[in-house]
Amino acid sequence: MAGTIYKKPILFAVVVTVGILIGTAVMMVFPMLTPQMHPKLQNLNPYTALQLAGRDVYQEEGCFYCHTQTVRPLKAEVMRYGEYSKAGEFAYDQPFLWGSKRTGPDIARVGGKYTDKWHYKHFNDPRKLFQGSNMPSYGWLADRQVDAKAAEARMNALGFPYTKEEMAALSDKTKLDALVAYMQSLGHAVPRKPRPPMIAKGDMNPLAGDMNAVAEGKKVYEMNCAACHGVDAKGDIGPDLTDKEWLYVVGPVGDDTLFFTIADGTKKDMEFEGRRAKGGMPSWGEFFGKKKIWSLVSYIRSMEEKE
Amino acid sequence: MAEDTSYEWKPVKGFALSGLFWGAVSVLIGLIISIQLWKPELNIAPFLTYGKLRAVHVNGLAFGFAVAEIFALSYYMVQRLTRVPLLFPKLAMVQLYIFNAAIVAAAVSLLAGMTQSKEYAELEWPLDIGVVILWVMFAVNIFGTIIKRKEEQMYISLWYLIATVIAVAVLYVVNNLAIPVGLFKSYSIFAGVNDANIEWWYGHNAVGFVFTTPILAMFYYFLPKSTGMPIYSHRLSIIAFWSLVFAYLWTGAHHLVYTPLPDWIQTVGIAFTMFMIAPSWGSVVNGYYTLAPDWSQMKTNYLAKFFILGITFYGLQTIQGPTQGLRVVSQLIHYTDWVPGHVHMGTMGWVAMTVGASMYYVIPKVYNTEIYSVKLANTHFWFVLIGQLIFSITMWILGIQQGAMWKAISPDDGSLSYTFMESVVNNYPYWKMRTVGGLLFFVGLCMFAYNIVMTVLRAKKIPAPAGQGR
Structure with missing residues (x-):
């Protein structure tokens, strides 16, 4: 009788284990064994030592609690942030940093959008650029050096290529430099399609004189x-x-x-x-x-x- | 009964009070970060910024509060339901000391920025090993005591405890696999899309097997105990249990709707998420019908009130959750403040009410006394209820507004109607209102803590007459 399982704790535990492992196998283990979970876009590059150091700062400071890094394939979202995210863009992301909340905007395509100078000014005092912003200031990161020794061990752990010169250059970089470099590295693996022009070449301002x-x-x-x-x-x-x-x-x-x-x-x-x-x-x-x-x-x- | 005196209540007391302390601290931190959102000057670098404190808030409540109370109340239930004392009481006390040391280390390390950056799995690898050791200690005591039991039939609560012990172990170990680089840093062994899939297979089931199954174990045990009404349907609880345990592990991908995760995983995840309404409401219906023969207890018995409101929020949570998983809803509310509104209905409503009521029942039992003040417990109830409702409802309204502003397109020229900053500026009044809700909740929690502490202190001063101990 099926009811006896409630009198046999070990059998019960085995059945429970099998029960939870079925969903686990189908949804987690099986996909992991297929290539669809390990795609890599052709022009995706591993992080440089400085970019990785910046990514570490991004993790340390918990930036991912307020910023996402995945653009959804929805009309308004592509307009706002750029081309929607592709699976093959994240092959070097250990861990992934897609986030789950947009207290601030998505930054999957922020690389190259602004100048370095803009980023320094913004990190230093976000409210100088956006009056209503509630982002904390991160100017203090400019007083923290990147740990060059740790950086080498971290590059090795992830198997990313680097040169001696690159490592030597780290010694005079701050955590803010690294964070800005990371920002600028985001989202380049997908070519950014030019939008069809909104007006014709040679058009004059129809509102001139108004x-x-x-x-x-x-x-x-x-x-x-x-x-x-x-x-x-x-x-x-x-x-x-x-x-x-x-x-x-x-x-x-x-x-x-x-x-x-x-x-x-x-x-x-x-x-x-x-x-x-x-x-x-x-x-x-x-x-x-x-x-x-x-x-x-x-x-x-x-x-x-x-x- | 003669056997009563041999029960081991020391670990129950230790974990219950530890959890209460960490819970109060973590809710206070939650209150602070809710203010930081509308008053960014309150971010004090480098340790007290939102990005650091949020991790402490969530981990403090998940591990410091919820897991501690799970340990405490499981050790109570398992002794009662097996009618034997805890098999290794000394081990449980060692576990208590390690637990508190681990929570301190966890808080310090998170403030220092040591994080794996996976939600609910932030703790770095040395602490992960500590968590696994604690969990093994817990498992040994639970399984050991069950195997030595005098009561042949295992009651529903024991089923949920067994499922909790097994599932958390599997989930936690797999998702935390990492390449260590030194003592304080590691990188996930998984990358990109695959890492995301594993994280949310874990993340959603952390909710399932920390904030659901052990809390259901408490509900199924303490509701009948504190009302004197037997569970309405044993058969319904069997169906609800097995379908919940089977289906939960399929659902994590609903956190990744419209991400680059393969569509079939999203779709299967969403389908199982919809199915989850059935087992969840199995327990809800069972709870309501249990009290149905005597609804007057909602007026006369403060514990009934806590449990029934708790299971009501569980019911609402498990309707709202699956709805959010649907693509058409997800596209609007995902990434908005709707989501913290949802999460906090589950934690502040279902978990905090059920755990709170269970503690009101257990603390007087293990200290051999009566609760210090029923009146204060009633006041506590109204404060946490109203605080939680203000919090959740405010966030739902705000979430819909944010989603609508983000996708609004001008009918004139097809341009986006709002910049992101315009949507941020719109948040402030709601964020302030949330702080008000959080403050009410925190005041209620303080009443609860005071009531428990006074109960304990009074019991120590005036020992109850012999023979009253249960």
């Missing part, structure tokens, strides 16, 4: 752009917007170039009207839409005129 557009542009500027370009737009992390210089060359640029710079951001060596960008401007097209971007162009033009 004073309401200047006011609207000023509002958008203050909320989103002032942190990097300064409240007076005289430049800080990003360049001065009130002068005649555009992308390091003095001389006028078309409305369309201003539009594209705001909408798509800049990457190193991108070309705009023969000018070469150094990179570091994030793309805002997904957030602002055409009208707000043209308003911004109006606002920038209004400042130029005052000069």
Whole structure:
């Protein structure tokens, strides 16, 4: 009779063990034995010693409690963060750091989005860049040296390649340097598809001369752009917007170039009207839409005129 | 009865009071980090930042509070249900000392940033070994005592305890496998997608076999004991037990919906998660029908109130959880504050109420006295209930708002309606409200702690007349 199992603790324990091992075998052990759980994208690189040191800081400080590192294949999410995450992007992640909560934004694609200077300033005092931010300040990490000796042992433990020079260079790096290097390493294994252009080349600002557009542009500027370009737009992390210089060359640029710079951001060596960008401007097209971007162009033009 | 005097209550007392202490400290830390979320200046680097304290809060409550009370109440139940004293009482006392030393070491190491960075498995490898040793000690005493038992039939609570002992051992050992680099650092032996799958196979079942099965063991034992009503249906408890134990291990992937984890694993995980409603509600229904012949106890017996509200939150939790697993719901609320709202209904509602009531029952028994104040226990009940409801409901509302703001697209030009920062700014009033809920809960918990401590102190001062000990 089946009821006797409740009088036989050892038999009972065996049946329970078998019971829990069935689900375990199907959902955990079996997938582990198949290649689908061990994919690696072709242009995925192991972490450098500095990046790994930064990843260790990311773990130590519990950053993963507030930031995720996986973009879901949902329309708004891809717009906000970039291409959705692929299984083959995480082959060197021991442990994975996908996280489970977005108190801050996802950072799977943050690498290259901002300049190093932006990151230092932001870690130092997040509220300088985002007034409403509740992220703790991490400027104190600049007073902590990376432990070069430990770094070598850690690289060896994970089997990542490194050079002697790379290790020697670690000795004058701080934990903040390492953390910034880690931020910049994130999310490059998947090629970033260019978005179809939002306007045609040569388009002129349809809102030119509209004073309401200047006011609207000023509002958008203050909320989103002032942190990097300064409240007076005289430049800080990003360049001065009130002068005649555009992308390091003095001389006028078309409305369309201003539009594209705001909408798509800049990457190193991108070309705009023969000018070469150094990179570091994030793309805002997904957030602002055409009208707000043209308003911004109006606002920038209004400042130029005052000069 | 003559055999009563030979029961070993010392480990029960030790673990119960240790757990109470760690629980109070960890809830206080929870209160502090809830304030840090809306007052970032309160992050004091390097040790007292949110990223460090959150780990201490969660581990303090999972290991310091829940596991300690599981040890305490299991050692009580196993002696009562087998009608023999604990087989190795000295081992249990050694376990108690190691346990407290391990909790101190765990807190210090987490504040120092030593973490494996896997949720519920943060502790570094030397402490993992300590946890395994403690668990083996627990297993030896539980199994040893059961094997030596005088009561032939094993009661439901013993089934759940056996399942707890086995499942936690398997889960904990596998998920914590790591490559050590020195004493304070290790890297997971698993990588990427596979690591994620193993972590949430573990993570969800840590919830299952720490916050569910041992708590159900308490529920099935202490509800009938404190109300005098036998469990409504033995057959229902059999069905609920086996289906829960079988299905739980399949469900972890619902934590990884829409991640790069292969779709089939997500889908099977979601399907089993939906199935889990059945065994969960088996216990809920059994609990309600147990008290059904005499609902007046909800007014007259404060313990009945705790247990019935506790199982109610278990029921709500096990409806809400599977709903969240569905892709259509997950896409909206995953990664939002909805999730801490969900988690805290389970912990502050189901776990804290059931454990609290069990302790109200056990402490007077093992100290051979009466509870210090029933009135205070009633006040405790209302504070933790209202505190928890404010916490959870606030977070659910906020979670839906966050999810909606993140996905909102302007109908005019198809651009995103809100920047991330705009969604953060929207959080502040809700986060403050959560702190209010947490504060009420903490005050309730302090009443509980005071009541227990006074019960203990009074028992030591005025020994109860001989023959009253049970």
